[in-house]
Structures are given as structure tokens and as C-alpha cells.
Amino acid sequence: MTTDPRPIAIYGDWHGHLGWALGSIDAAENAGVKTLIHVGDLGLDFPGRNRGRFEKKLNLVLIEREMTLILSVGNHDNHDTVSTLEIQADGLATFRSNIQILPRGGRTVVEGLTVGGLGGAYSIDQKYRIEGKDWWANEEPTQQEADQLVAGGPVDILITHDVPASVPMTSDLNLPADVIAEATKTRILLDKVVHRLQPPHLFAGHWHQRRIHELRHEDGSVTRVDVLANELANDGNGALVWPGSTPLRIETLRITTR
Numbered sequence: 102m103t104t105d106p107r108p109i110a111i112y113g114d115w116h117g118h119l120g121w122a123l124g125s126i127d128a129a130e131n132a133g134v135k136t137l138i139h140v141g142d143l144g145l146d147f148p149g150r151n152r153g154r155f156e157k158k159l160n161l162v163l164i165e166r167e168m169t170l171i172l173s174v175g176n177h178d179n180h181d182t183v184s185t186l187e188i189q190a191d192g193l194a195t196f197r198s199n200i201q202i203l204p205r206g207g208r209t210v211v212e213g214l215t216v217g218g219l220g221g222a223y224s225i226d227q228k229y230r231i232e233g234k235d236w237w238a239n240e241e242p243t244q245q246e247a248d249q250l251v252a253g254g255p256v257d258i259l260i261t262h263d264v265p266a267s268v269p270m271t272s273d274l275n276l277p278a279d280v281i282a283e284a285t286k287t288r289i290l291l292d293k294v295v296h297r298l299q300p301p302h303l304f305a306g307h308w309h310q311r312r313i314h315e316l317r318h319e320d321g322s323v324t325r326v327d328v329l330a331n332e333l334a335n336d337g338n339g340a341l342v343w344p345g346s347t348p349l350r351i352e353t354l355r356i357t358t359r
């Protein structure tokens with residue numbers, strides 16, 4: 102008897118929204134998911150009076166349901182905390198028992214698929230934020246991390262937070278040219294990586310919109326880029342991905358908030 106492979110759930114930004122996070126876990130459970138991947142801006146470990154509460158509740162629910170959430174960081178995640186965690190043999194670092202971190206430039210295996218991570222992004226509103234409180238100077242992926250990822254060889258899925266530069270994106274925000282130029286540096290770095298690695302799949306977030314784009318490489322191969330929307334987007338924040346031969350089967354994961 103053969104059993105169907107278990108799907109993976111992949112999510113866009115949550116920004117510490119507990120009700121949405123719990124609704125997302127419910128949706129994953131209904132789909133038979135055991136491993137959840139988050140593309141960043143989970144809102145991990147923000148300092149303040151309620152520090153740790155969000156993650157504690159999430160972890161309890163994940164333990165109860167025997168699920169693991171793997172976070173590849175965004176810009177709105179505590180980079181200082183993440184950088185102190187030790188990376189294990191499986192390529193991940195443990196933040197809580199069932200909340201694991203996929204480091205920038207790192208990789209792991211989920212349901213038989215090799216998943217690479219190059220998270221982080223530039224915060225366009227960083228001048229309104231306070232360093233160490235809601236902004237971290239090391240929020241962007243580095244060239245060294247990009248090189249480390251490429252040196253590791255092919256991946257089935259690449260998780261980034263921002264979107265590679267050659268994926269056309271339009272923002273409703275009216276940003277000054279210098280801010281756009283700063284933010285685009287990460288997008289250019291990601292673009293070079295995606296052209297060097299040529300992963301069949303890339304998942305990103307950060308732009309708060311759902312978009313699917315096929316990036317064509319010189320040799321004719323294609324990277325399907327899935328940009329995921331943020332919290333409260335019922336049909337845009339989550340995707341189900343089934344292990345198998347590439348291109349992988351991908352479907353919308355419909356989520357309702359708790």
C-alpha cells in the first residue's frame with residue numbers, strides 16, 4: 102500500500118498576530134501537515150512587556166499537534182536573538198522546542214525536499230524604529246550568506262523574505278528614491294542567487310501581496326516564484342506544497358482567523 106506524501110504549509114508574514122497564527126495552524130492540521138515553513142516577519146521575540154507570550158502560545162499548540170514551525174527570518178524578527186542560536190546538525194536552530202530557525206545561507210530537509218533559506222530584508226521605515234527594540238541593523242542577507250547558500254548546491258525550494266529584483270513587483274507605497282535604492286540591494290542579491298542556484302521553487306513574502314511569477318533562466322529552466330500575502334489574507338497567506346518531482350504541486354491554503 103502506498104500512502105500519499107504529506108504536504109508542507111508555507112506562510113507569508115504574520116507580524117505577531119496570534120489569532121491568525123492559530124488559524125493558520127488549524128488550516129495546516131486539517132490538510133494533514135506536520136511541518137510549517139514561515140517566510141519571515143513572524144514577529145519573533147519582539148522586546149517589550151509581552152515578550153515571549155506569542156511564541157509560548159504558538160509553541161504549546163505546535164507541541165499539542167506534533168507540528169514544527171520553521172522560520173526563515175524576515176526584517177521584523179529579532180535578529181539579535183536568532184544570531185545567538187546554535188545551528189544543529191539538521192541545519193536548523195532551536196528557538197522553542199517546536200519553533201526552529203532556518204538560518205540565512207542555511208539549508209535543511211523537509212519531507213524529503215531540500216529547503217534553502219536566505220531571509221532578511223531592508224525595513225523601509227527604519228528611521229521610525231528603534232534599534233534593538235523593533236529594528237535590527239543586521240536585518241539584511243549578506244553576500245557571504247548568499248555564497249554559502251550557493252556553495253551548498255541545488256535546493257528544491259528556496260525561502261527568501263524579499264523578492265528577487267527581476268520579479269516585477271508594484272508597491273502602493275509612495276517611497277522616496279533613496280529608500281527604494283537601499284531596499285533594492287537585497288532584491289539584487291536575491292536575484293543573483295536565484296540565477297546561480299536556479300531552484301525550481303522560491304517562496305517569499307514582505308510585499309503583502311500574493312503573486313506568482315515564472316522566472317526564466319538562460320538554459321531554459323524556470324523558477325516558480327510564489328510571493329505570499331500577509332496576515333488576514335484568507336486565500337493569499339498560506340500555500341500547501343506536496344513533495345514529489347518538480348515542479349511541485351502547490352495549492353492555496355485557505356485560512357480563517359481565530
Ligand SMILES: [Fe+2]
Nearest residue numbers: 142175176307
Ligand atoms: Fe518584511
